[in-house]
Amino acid sequence: MRFKIFILLSIFSTALCAQPPANYYQNAYQKKGQALRTALYGIIKNHTALSYSALWDAYTTTDKRTDNGKVWDIYSDNPNGTTAYFYTFVSDQCGSYNSEGDCYNREHSVPQSWFGEAAPMKTDLFHVYPTDGFVNGKRGNLALGEVNNATWTSTNGSKLGNSAVSGYSGTVFEPNDAYKGDLARSYFYMAVCYMDKNLGQETQSMFSGGSLKPWALNMLIRWHNEDPVSQKEIDRNNAVYALQNNRNPFIDFPELVGKIWGADSVNAFNPNGIAELSMPSRWMVYPNPATDHIIISALVEVETEAMFQIYNLTGQMVWSEQAHFQNEHSINLHDLTAGVYVLRVTGEDFILNKKIIVQ
Numbered sequence: 001m002r003f004k005i006f007i008l009l010s011i012f013s014t015a016l017c018a019q020p021p022a023n024y025y026q027n028a029y030q031k032k033g034q035a036l037r038t039a040l041y042g043i044i045k046n047h048t049a050l051s052y053s054a055l056w057d058a059y060t061t062t063d064k065r066t067d068n069g070k071v072w073d074i075y076s077d078n079p080n081g082t083t084a085y086f087y088t089f090v091s092d093q094c095g096s097y098n099s100e101g102d103c104y105n106r107e108h109s110v111p112q113s114w115f116g117e118a119a120p121m122k123t124d125l126f127h128v129y130p131t132d133g134f135v136n137g138k139r140g141n142l143a144l145g146e147v148n149n150a151t152w153t154s155t156n157g158s159k160l161g162n163s164a165v166s167g168y169s170g171t172v173f174e175p176n177d178a179y180k181g182d183l184a185r186s187y188f189y190m191a192v193c194y195m196d197k198n199l200g201q202e203t204q205s206m207f208s209g210g211s212l213k214p215w216a217l218n219m220l221i222r223w224h225n226e227d228p229v230s231q232k233e234i235d236r237n238n239a240v241y242a243l244q245n246n247r248n249p250f251i252d253f254p255e256l257v258g259k260i261w262g263a264d265s266v267n268a269f270n271p272n273g274i275a276e277l278s279m280p281s282r283w284m285v286y287p288n289p290a291t292d293h294i295i296i297s298a299l300v301e302v303e304t305e306a307m308f309q310i311y312n313l314t315g316q317m318v319w320s321e322q323a324h325f326q327n328e329h330s331i332n333l334h335d336l337t338a339g340v341y342v343l344r345v346t347g348e349d350f351i352l353n354k355k356i357i358v359q
Contacts, residue, residue, distance in 0.1 A: 020241075020252050025271030028249075032268045037260045040192045040249050047193075047246035049120035055106050059130045060089050062239040071104050072232065074179040075131040075139075076156050084155035087130075097133040100155055107131035109186050111141035114205040121194055125240045126248050127186040138173075143206050144183060145172025145219065167215025170204070181227025184220040185250040187212065188257060192249065221257060225313055228340045228357060229254050254340040255355060258313045270353055285343060289357035290333055296345060296352070297328045304347040310356075311342045333358050 028039040050058060063072045070086035077083050085101040094103035109127045121127075135154050145168060147161035159174040175183055190199060191212050199207035206216035229251055237251040249256050259269050284297045296308075306325040311317050318336065323329065325347065336358045345352040 020247055020271075024247065025249065025252070025269075028269050029271060030268040032259045034260070036256070036269055037192055037195065040256070041195050044189075044193050044246040044249065045196075047120070047124075047244040050123045050125070050243065052106075052123050055123060055125065055128060056090070056093060058125055058240075058243055062125055062236050062243070063130050064089070066232075066235075071130050073104055073131050074129055074175065074182065075107070075135040075154060075158055076100070077178075078156040078176065079178040081156075087132075094133040097137070100132055100134045103133045104130045105133040105136055107136045107139070109144075109183055110190050110199060110207075111202075111204075113141045113202050114207065115194070115197060115199045116201050118197070121190070121197065121199070124190075124193070125244060126189045126193075141202060141204055142171055142173045143168060143204050143216070144187075145174060147172060147174045165215060165219050167213075167218075177227065179227070180223035181229070182233055184223040184227075185229070185233070185248060185254075187216070187220050188224070188250045189248045192260075193246070217261060221261065221314075224250070224254065224257050225339065228338065253355060255313050255342050258315050262314045283352055283354075285352075285354045285356060288354075289359045291359050292334060293330055293332050294343070294356060295328060295330050296325075296343075302327055302347070307344075307346045309344045309346075310336070311344065313340055313342070 025040075025043060027043055028036055031039050059071065064070075065072045065086075068086060071089060071092070073087060076085060076087075087104045092103050094105040097103050107129050108122070109129060110121070112122060115121045132154075135158060138152060138154070138160060139158075142160070143163075146164045147159040148164040150159040150161040151171075152160040156176050158176055160171060161174070163169055163172045165172070187206065191207070191210060195210035197210050199205060200209055200213075206213055212220065233248075233251050237248050241247050253269070253271070256269065283299065284295075286295055286297070288294065303324075303326045305322065306329070307322050308320065308329070308331060309317055310319040310331075318341070321331075325345070329345075331343075338358055341356050341358060343352075343354045343356050
């Protein structure tokens with residue numbers, strides 16, 4: 001048993017490297033809805049604001065590709081096809097441009113004109129990405145959306161065209177599917193960190209004041225669910241934290257979207273992942289991310305009848321079983337589609353809630 005515990009604790013220590021610092025989210029504990037949003041605002045609002053010129057250097061740590069060391073440009077990268085070009089840090093900074101592939105610049109995914117170019121929004125890395133200058137210029141200050149008939153398409157499949165989203169008409173910019181979730185979580189971050197600001201100073205804006213408009217919120221929740229958090233986002237979250245001293249909560253805990261804006265029936269937010277009532281035991285849920293199964297293991301002796309449930313991020317229960325739990329239990333994930341879920345285990349004297357990622 002001692003050897004087994006050592007292995008599990010080693011895995012546990014490794015997993016913590018990509019997690020927020022201890023107690024970072026503690027002030028949001030047991031909150032939900034707008035109270036949760038307000039609590040998160042208090043946690044992340046007072047961050048270190050970089051200068052605009054400092055973003056160039058910041059990108060060398062926040063947006064460096066893991067395969068070739070080039071700029072990770074979400075407007076040119078094509079994960080499901082061929083990426084037409086790559087940018088080298090510093091030497092390929094814009095400057096002027098005439099076509100795709102000329103240079104990269106600083107793209108405000110929430111356009112500056114929507115908030116009057118005000119600080120600190122102007123330099124917040126959680127929504128300012130390095131992207132192809134020409135594509136950035138094509139997007140301009142248009143709303144993000146889904147295109148009915150494309151009038152222009154980039155090399156990675158980003159599009160301009162008439163909106164196909166109910167509730168908004170006009171021209172929109174649709175990013176590559178692989179980055180829709182990334183951008184959705186950037187927008188959720190902005191709707192929390194700057195909930196006291198006016199991000200809706202133009203008619204194209206997806207915000208009204210500091211809140212997302214209903215049509216935009218509905219679309220972005222769908223993007224968030226369809227394109228789960230990636231390792232790229234986890235790494236970027238950690239890198240931005242090292243520079244700004246704040247985090248994107250929706251990368252750390254994707255279920256927050258449902259707890260603030262959705263019909264989440266699981267629980268109020270528990271940033272510790274485990275609600276230990278009268279049983280001061282420690283747990284491991286592994287592997288996570290997982291492909292075909294997960295194992296729930298207690299690091300002390302446990303024997304109880306337990307209910308095992310899995311919820312999606314809107315709070316809908318998608319799987320459940322009741323079983324005898326003695327130290328360890330395996331769950332088959334074959335019936336679940338790829339995405340982020342919340343596992344809930346209820347025993348006689350404990351409740352365990354844990355975010356799991358199914359690949």
